[in-house]
Amino acid sequence: MLVPTPAAAPPTDGVAGWVVQVMDAVGAPGVGLLVGVENLFPPLPSEVILPLAGFSASLGTLSLVGAIVWATLGSVVGAWALYGLGHVLGRERIVRLLEKMPLVDVDDMLRAEEFFVRHGSTAVLVGRVVPVVRSLVSIPAGLERMPLLRFTVLTGLGSLVWNAALVLAGYALGEQYGLVAHYLEYVQYVVLAAVAVGLAFYVRTRLRRRRAGEREASRDEGESHGRDDTTRETARR
Template identity: 55%
Template sequence: MGNDAGHMNAVAEWAVALMESLGGPGVGLVIALENLFPPLPSEVILPLAGFTASRGSFGLLEALVWTTAGSVAGALVLYGLGACLGHARLRSIVARTPLMKASDVDRAAEWFARHGSTAVFLGRMIPLFRSLISVPAGVERMPLGRFTLLTAAGSTIWNTTFVLAGYHLGEHWTLVERYADAFQKCVVAAVAMSGIVFVLLRLRQRASGRIAS
């Protein structure tokens, strides 16, 4: 627990120093990195941006604009990675993965074709999925304009909530982290449970000889 607190303090100090030295662009850079490296949690970085704005390093509107710009920039990088991977290559990789089937990719593509827009928009407001949702959008080549608009819209809602909280709480910005951390743990638990159920079902299928490509 102490190590986690020390790590978060180090992240907070680094983020504040970068934002104070570079101003608004520093905020955008930190948020772009947060999208690319999930260990940098937005639930910490965003309230810090609001807190730093409250100290006069830059304006509140500037913080909101740059955090959204950073979110979109990071998401576009991941979208590009997904586009480079492509459906056919992903299908080939999945086909060689234990307990997975190439048809899983086809079903995921069909689901994304129906619900992709909603997934990208809402995914920007869910821990873990905030970054990951950009990859399948790239794999399935969602129109770039639509992806960018949906990402910007979802990110604006998420970012504004946390930046405003940090701005108004000031030195007590860590209160935001406590509630956000509880939300993230619920998401992680749900994902872990879904993963366990998936593995158990596939093992059962394998035992009955029903796994095919």
């Protein structure tokens, strides 16, 4: 059972102070609103929003379960919006749109697209814990016309894990919630390494199967030629 550490008052200035103001004004749905905006505007980091929501829950100003549920709903709705943009606008218009947005790097979307092309459904699920990719992977999912139901389920599961982990960490750490973002970088490295190992294993397995199939086809072709030669020799006799 998580027991929150003694906590001081939440911050009142900067981005963190603004996040607190939204949550104070709207309650747990405010967490969902903030996370939804974070999906559409990646420079607003969930690494600040979610631990701070957990911190607020430790003070009793938010429901812990409500914060997690609303954060996940906000993630899904924000992801739907980006999925819809990719589905409707197409790649060229998306790139032109991102070029006009401040603090958004088109290269980030291109990396997210490459990540999606390589990993497919896994990119949508695991991508929710990868910086920047977490938000932008929804665009290539829309571009590639991934079935909406599958996209929603994968987004919901991945977002639930991510949101719950960060909210609970902020709840447990109390006023030291800022440590979450510090250590999260190392966790993300581990996730990326695991994805790389899994991809390498998948590629290796596929290559082995392909080579085995090529050897089998070559052997069958050799046997076929041998039978043809025997038939021609018999016919000459």
